[in-house]
Each structure stands twice: as structure tokens, then as C-alpha cells.
Amino acid sequence: MPRSRPIVVAYDISKNKIRSRVRKVLREWNIDNQKSVYECSLTQQQAEELFLQLSAEIDVKTDNLIMAWIEMKRKVLTKGVGSNTSVNKKNFYVS
Numbered sequence: 001m002p003r004s005r006p007i008v009v010a011y012d013i014s015k016n017k018i019r020s021r022v023r024k025v026l027r028e029w030n031i032d033n034q035k036s037v038y039e040c041s042l043t044q045q046q047a048e049e050l051f052l053q054l055s056a057e058i059d060v061k062t063d064n065l066i067m068a069w070i071e072m073k074r075k076v077l078t079k080g081v082g083s084n085t086s087v088n089k090k091n092f093y094v095s
Contacts, residue, residue, distance in 0.1 A: 002043040006070040009038040009050070013063045021057045022065075025050075 009031070013019040019036075029050060031040045042050065051067055058065055 002045060004041040004043050004046075006039065006041050007047055008068050008070060009040065009054070009066075010068075011036050011054070011058070011063065011065045013058060015059070015062070018057060018059060018063065022054055025053050025057060 009026070011019075011022060013022060013036070026038055029040070031038045047067060047069075051065075054065055
């Protein structure tokens with residue numbers, strides 16, 4: 001069985017209508033919202049499927065989408081309200 005790994009999904013979307021559609025896709029995946037950055041745990045196959053779904057919603061001429069795996073190696077530096085996320089309960093680095 002494929003193992004689930006921590007991943008960060010982030011976007012910068014200029015149009016409200018497109019942003020709403022992207023948030024809807026993420027809600028369908030039961031991924032909690034933290035403005036335009038989301039933290040979740042997915043298998044490789046799930047991440048690829050989510051990337052395809054989100055890619056279908058964005059305008060590649062004006063919008064930006066990034067999905068980055070997080071691995072246990074070293075500490076992620078954070079500050080502010082988001083510093084108590086599950087990522088900070090272990091040591092990770094973004095690969």
C-alpha cells in the first residue's frame with residue numbers, strides 16, 4: 001500500500017471565480033484552508049490526481065500553483081499563527 005506523505009499546496013490566483021473553483025476542489029479532498037496555502041498528507045497517486053484537478057481550474061497565463069513534498073530531515077522555520085501546524089510537530093524540509 002502506498003504511503004501517505006506530507007505535502008504543501010500553494011497558489012496565487014488573480015480572479016475570484018477561479019480561486020473559488022480551486023478552493024472547491026480542495027474542499028472535496030477534505031483539505032483544510034489556510035488562505036492560499038494548504039497542508040495535507042497524500043500518496044504520490046493522490047497528489048498527481050489533485051494536481052491534475054487543480055491545473056484544470058487555473059489560468060496558466062496569470063495564476064501560479066505549486067505542490068511541494070515535505071520530508072523529515074530538518075526543521076521548517078515558521079512564525080505567526082501558522083507556526084502550530086502539524087508540520088512543526090516533527091522536523092521537515094521542503095524538497
